[in-house]
Amino acid sequence: MLYLHPNYLPGAQISLNLRSCDCDDDKTARNVQATVVKAFTPFTMSQVLLVDVNPPVPDILPTTTTTFILKVYDPRFLQHRQGTKSSAPHPWTLAAETTAARRRAFGADILYRSTWWPDDNDDPGWEEYYYLNLQQMFRNELAAYTRLLSLQGQSIPQCYAHGTLVFPSPSKRMVVPRVLLLSYVPGPCLRAMHPSRVEPPAARALVDTVRAFGMLGVIHDDLRPDNVILFSPSADHYRAFILDFGNARVRTDQSDEEWECALVENDEPKLAEMMLDKLGIDYSPES
């Protein structure tokens, strides 16, 4: 059976320090208590949880629900640590995390930024590598949600708040994991759905959403059926929501020509069509 850390078992209490995505003013930071309802396991990169927020925090969260998705970017639970074909296991230890944090305080992390893989026996090096990776994923995801504000609640989840996990004190952890609080989009993922149940207009809308990402300055870079949820606003009618912007690239100072080039190179609308073709889902326009 899958081992789940007690912090993430149903019923576990999680303390957060959150600020609204609408207003980045420090004064809007709030301490928030959440109870784990369900963990979306196995965790791969971030830890994704369905949580109940109680008491409500009306100045930063909607009052229409208490149920949210919490994404925690704690490098301790990365799946990669278990080892891959090309990498030995690198289990988390507090000692290696502490050494990595001390080196970082002296500016030694610069070394790791330019090195793709740390040496296999360099445990603090791996801690730093994992730490930087998850920091980057958090930044990518927050930047993408900010850029895609106009699609939030329509074809991507709403991103309500960001902040940090607060470990119960005393805590020896040297990493303060970042978190995002998103709207919960109930429904099966695209992979779990029988192709005949996905109507062509919903499939076409999915491709249009991906095209809109590019126009709004975002390349998703992780389009796959697990990252698409089919939300059903009414019986037998589905709307596709795209999730998971951890790998996203957001346009910064690229000129129009440079960005157009990046879009042509990636051609994500075409990738979305290929994904639908592979699943046997019809997206052809009505004749």
Ligand SMILES: Nc1ncnc2c1ncn2[C@@H]1O[C@H](COP(=O)(O)OP(=O)(O)O)[C@@H](O)[C@H]1O
């Ligand atoms: N907003 C959401 N609403 C409903 N389910 C979600 C939401 N966000 C994530 N999930 C569920 O959690 C899984 C993992 O989330 P994801 O954002 O893809 O993180 P990861 O980086 O671990 O792939 C998704 O495949 C989906 O089943």
Ligand SMILES: [Mg+2]
């Ligand atoms: Mg995913």
